[in-house]
Amino acid sequence: VREGVDRKSIDLPDIQLTLIKQLEKVTRSPLHIVIMSGGGVDLSYIRDSTQCASLLWIGYPGQSGGLGLATVVFGQYNPADRLRVTIYPVSYVDEVSMFDMQMRSSSNNPGRTYKFYT
Incomplete structure (x- = not known):
């Protein structure tokens, strides 16, 4: 482990x-x-x-x-390609609860992945 x-x-x-x-x-x-x-x-x-x-x-x-x-x-x-990962700022880990699985952004979640991260 x-x-x-x-x-x-x-x-x-x-x-x-x-x-x-x-x-x-x-x-x-x-x-x-x-x-x-x-x-x-x-x-x-x-x-x-x-x-x-x-x-x-x-x-x-x-x-x-x-x-x-x-x-x-x-x-x-x-x-000419795209990244395979979304590059988040270090503050992202404090902005999103690990228990919040919502993809789209909301008042307490900036969103996840390139598609919804704002």
Whole structure:
């Protein structure tokens, strides 16, 4: 049983957020962020940053992931697709009761999934 090691937050790990902030301080060039993650994480800092020019979420791409990433970054392939997860802000976990299974938004629920989240 591995439930004792579940994530406690959907925040980016502190060390990763610290790295992004340090890079913002020392570079004049736009930052292009690649997220490798098996699930949704709060990306609002990156979204709101004036120095982060792009964000690419690639999940866990496997052994050929580096090659796949390079073909996208260098313009050899355009991955016109949609995310397979909804990216929620970290505050979402406090806004919705885990016992509330309503999909549509209401006065006490911002909704669930890309279809109903507001």
